Amino acid sequence: MIFSAPIPFTEALQHQQAKKLMPTTASAAELARLAPEIRERAFFSARTNNAWYLQRQHNLVTSLVSPQTVVDPATGQSRPARPGEYQNPAYVRTRLKQALAEIGYTPDKNKRGGLQDLGSDRRLDLIIEMQSGFSRGYANELQAQEPAILDMWPASELYRARTRNKRRAWGTRWNDAIRTLGSATSAKPVSNPFAESGMIALKNDRIWIEISAFGLPYPPFDYKSGMRKRDVDRDRAEALGVIKPEETVAPKRNPLNQDVHASSPVPEDSPLFATLMQTLGKAISFDGGSLVMGAN
Amino acid sequence: MYSYEQHITDTATPRLARAKVAARSKAIRSVMGRSGANHLSNHLEKLGRTRHRSNVAHNFYADAADATSFQTDDDGATVIVSKAGMAQRYHGGTIKAINKTGMLFIPIKGSEAEGKTPREFGRLQLIINKRTEKGVAKLPGKAGKVLFALVAEITQDPDHSVIPDDWMDNVNADTAKFMTRYWKAS
Numbered sequence: 001m002i003f004s005a006p007i008p009f010t011e012a013l014q015h016q017q018a019k020k021l022m023p024t025t026a027s028a029a030e031l032a033r034l035a036p037e038i039r040e041r042a043f044f045s046a047r048t049n050n051a052w053y054l055q056r057q058h059n060l061v062t063s064l065v066s067p068q069t070v071v072d073p074a075t076g077q078s079r080p081a082r083p084g085e086y087q088n089p090a091y092v093r094t095r096l097k098q099a100l101a102e103i104g105y106t107p108d109k110n111k112r113g114g115l116q117d118l119g120s121d122r123r124l125d126l127i128i129e130m131q132s133g134f135s136r137g138y139a140n141e142l143q144a145q146e147p148a149i150l151d152m153w154p155a156s157e158l159y160r161a162r163t164r165n166k167r168r169a170w171g172t173r174w175n176d177a178i179r180t181l182g183s184a185t186s187a188k189p190v191s192n193p194f195a196e197s198g199m200i201a202l203k204n205d206r207i208w209i210e211i212s213a214f215g216l217p218y219p220p221f222d223y224k225s226g227m228r229k230r231d232v233d234r235d236r237a238e239a240l241g242v243i244k245p246e247e248t249v250a251p252k253r254n255p256l257n258q259d260v261h262a263s264s265p266v267p268e269d270s271p272l273f274a275t276l277m278q279t280l281g282k283a284i285s286f287d288g289g290s291l292v293m294g295a296n
Numbered sequence: 297m298y299s300y301e302q303h304i305t306d307t308a309t310p311r312l313a314r315a316k317v318a319a320r321s322k323a324i325r326s327v328m329g330r331s332g333a334n335h336l337s338n339h340l341e342k343l344g345r346t347r348h349r350s351n352v353a354h355n356f357y358a359d360a361a362d363a364t365s366f367q368t369d370d371d372g373a374t375v376i377v378s379k380a381g382m383a384q385r386y387h388g389g390t391i392k393a394i395n396k397t398g399m400l401f402i403p404i405k406g407s408e409a410e411g412k413t414p415r416e417f418g419r420l421q422l423i424i425n426k427r428t429e430k431g432v433a434k435l436p437g438k439a440g441k442v443l444f445a446l447v448a449e450i451t452q453d454p455d456h457s458v459i460p461d462d463w464m465d466n467v468n469a470d471t472a473k474f475m476t477r478y479w480k481a482s
Contacts, residue, residue: 009378148323
């Protein structure tokens, strides 16, 4: 039976709703130094410290991930979307441009149109793709953690799902990760440095985190990356020697609704520490020697 | 005259009973759901490669593939594509404008308007024939390019090819495979 009434992608919606807004003046490179556990639970955009605009971004991306839900602009509460309110990427981009106009944003002349221009198509498309991608990637990973699914499809394959003009050497990255992990990974090396499939490892193998530019075990694995993970069934995984016939994969769950403690990327007594805490804003505190982000 | 006596040990009934229990189990429902999501997602990805035009920033079908998931309930599993526009493609139907102009803005194929909204172009000149309720939206000026076709409503045919023909066959095959494994193990 095919339904026409909208059904939410619950796990992806939960991922969005668990995120804490983190207005920040930090650059992308500075934010990349934060622990993945913190970045995973925070909604931020490099050098975007206007909380109202960031909230607007969050609301719109949430509507994109779960089109049947919108955050009512008048009340700030989630409610079912009405006809004409279902979001697509172009409408999200347009509404973000309108929001920037409302706060009087004008880009630096030298940065206009580039990634550092908050209102450029390049930047807004990247935000939309990455933020919705993380929520869907997380949700897909969480759904795979059912013991029956891990038994039937114990491994995943890294493969190219979307074409890109510039392609990264994923084969090289895969092989480097295997070298780094040694016996801690089930993955086998590939011969092609630009391999676009055939990179297979157990579902909860450490290699998925190792190949990710963001330290997360699910896609997107890098900015604008067209690579995704797909299930590999037991027969194929066994034939490749990734898993033994009676071996099972233990589920790994990653609840986002808990406080997270992570080490600071800079020493507490360094001059950079105060700047770091200032750039991260109120979403993160420093307690007992570690950065703390409370559950939303 | 021969007499024939057959003793039958009924192994089928308990096996069927077990199969019935297994079919109701969360494990089977999860496998059915995941299988359905995987096969549909693969199909949508293929559509993303064949139907997407490279000048458009966002690939609708590839995005739909990423938005494919499942959920289980007491009766079975439901595969979900959480993407605005997907149900419209499958079911078809009439879309009516509810904006101030009373017109739908349909990007001209191959133009820079594809994948964009009218507002992203700033001021547009609208030329509307009130009798036919059709028109165009163009950039201002005599030589201004036509970017959008305008219509009051549009009716789209259903497109059942957004779901693979062999979808249920593949889901059944995966489920049978899992049941066999479950059967052997128990």
